[in-house]
Amino acid sequence: MIRQDEGMPFLLNFENVAWYENGQVRILDRRIFPMEKKFVYCSDYHEIIKAIQEMVTQSAGPYTAVGMGMALAAYQCKDKNQREQIDFLTKAAKELGNARPTTANRYFAITSRTLAKQIEALKNGKSAISAAFDDTLDSLNRRYFTMQKVGNYLVDQFPNNSSILTQCYGETIIGAIIRAAHASNKDLKIFNAETRPFMQGARLTSSCFQEAGFDTTVITDNMTNFVLENGDIDFYTSAADTIAMDGHIANKIGTKQIAILANRVGVPYFVTGIPDQDKKNKDAIKMEFRDPKQVLEFSGIKTTLEGVKAIYPSFDITSPELIGAIVTDKGVFSPYSLEDYKELGGEDFY
């Protein structure tokens, strides 16, 4: 498969997510982007675990980082005998696979798959480094390829010169929207809610659209109703961390309140992503609370007196009556008809 990141903005070029080269993995530090374009360089896979834990990369970034981490682990043990190499890689797969507790199942699924390919390579006298690197690259290409279909279906819905409100950073889908808009010669006007506390909307999403030449405006999260009521917005769209088969979706905190406000003034909300066929309904969605410290500071600057508390529910769940459509790799579905998606067959997404 040819490289699927062509025409993507800086943040989404494979080399700028996490990249193995000559005994090192470099990871773009998303905590300080775009104020600084800096990479964290790791020459031991434990440093990758630390980088993931410290949020150097987030969202889908860690999927690539743990895969590239398996290539690094193979480099670290390349001079050992085969048995020792397999032991070393097995340990690395377990540790990288558990870098962050909440998404451990996905990380471990990735490192286990990579490990199997590495063991196979070693047994065939081939490089375990290349086996991990190639597997990670395949996975990236597969994901980008699939998300491009989603992006194409989404942009099909937007008349030329539409004005789009986004929430958080949807990662690959942002690049896919950009490519689909360029391919169909559509000009879009973009509004990004800044998405406190991590400011993904301001720092990441707006950077992608700005770099790609779109008219890009950032608003604070308390201005969403203003632009919606003002008639500035034609469509509201976001990705989803989970799309349950009953049409409930989980996404970054704040997604639902924008959906409520959009719905109130007749602005349709389009959710993008691949339905989670293993999640029957909203009860299968696990709510996650993160370190409230992040709410009490910005880029490490504390904003409150000692003793003030905070909460940080990282997601909220939006119910189907607020959702105009779920846009997938197989077309546009009503949130009430995701069973139709199921019938079209699944997709190996990661």
Place this chain on the structure above:
Amino acid sequence: MIRQDEGMPFLLNFENVAWYENGQVRILDRRIFPMEKKFVYCSDYHEIIKAIQEMVTQSAGPYTAVGMGMALAAYQCKDKNQREQIDFLTKAAKELGNARPTTANRYFAITSRTLAKQIEALKNGKSAISAAFDDTLDSLNRRYFTMQKVGNYLVDQFPNNSSILTQCYGETIIGAIIRAAHASNKDLKIFNAETRPFMQGARLTSSCFQEAGFDTTVITDNMTNFVLENGDIDFYTSAADTIAMDGHIANKIGTKQIAILANRVGVPYFVTGIPDQDKKNKDAIKMEFRDPKQVLEFSGIKTTLEGVKAIYPSFDITSPELIGAIVTDKGVFSPYSLEDYKELGGEDFY
């Protein structure tokens, strides 16, 4: 009148707003509070104008700063003859009264009143410094006294152990709520929306409640629906920059979206303040847009790529159907019955 700031938190003690003493006016730097408790010291009234323009103090702070500025101006010209002093003070009243364009009418009303008292004092052989200082102190006392009545009526509405969501920094009303709660032995649980971009909720409001011993939790502006839906909130309250006589109110951007979300889940919204009897309806409310640069940064740290735009509508207008009550110094009114307030007679508020 005895000092009305007794029992008020640090931010609301008169000395910590703006204070004239021995040829200097000190102004608390609200831009960096509570991270740092620093004062800007001015020994020329032009420095006060500069401090106001640079947002060292905001909200009601400048009303006190310009009044104290007139005391400083009197100190600066105290060795001139009477005619020269009056000229100097007249010029100062004009310049301080126009420190910031959008609220110039109020500033100038204050400095004109102070000037009149200073001229009277000079003609009677009395100190123009004291005349300005005493007038400013009277004005502060009058405002705090009036707002305490508002605070008392508001807290009357809250059962013990109620949970209150606030937006922005209502200045005096925050201290009044605290004193009323203490006086009636009510424990309140406080949630403050952080109120980007200036973070008045996180930095100012939460500091007052925390200092006064309340259980205080800060949330980002995109978490308001979460806490409302979660049943964490019994009442939503905010001050208002304008209360028009038809029940429309203008307040910090984001106020309306919280009102919509609160209304949707049955949480009543109480607006506090003095109805603006000269503003018949919402058409009399002038919308103000501020420097969008503030949206693209936090405490001077830029968060976006060059070229990304922003908007900064500083207020929004909430319509009466979203408002449970307007709580005033003369009791609790429906937003639809503010004519009853008018019949009870006005109040010299500033």
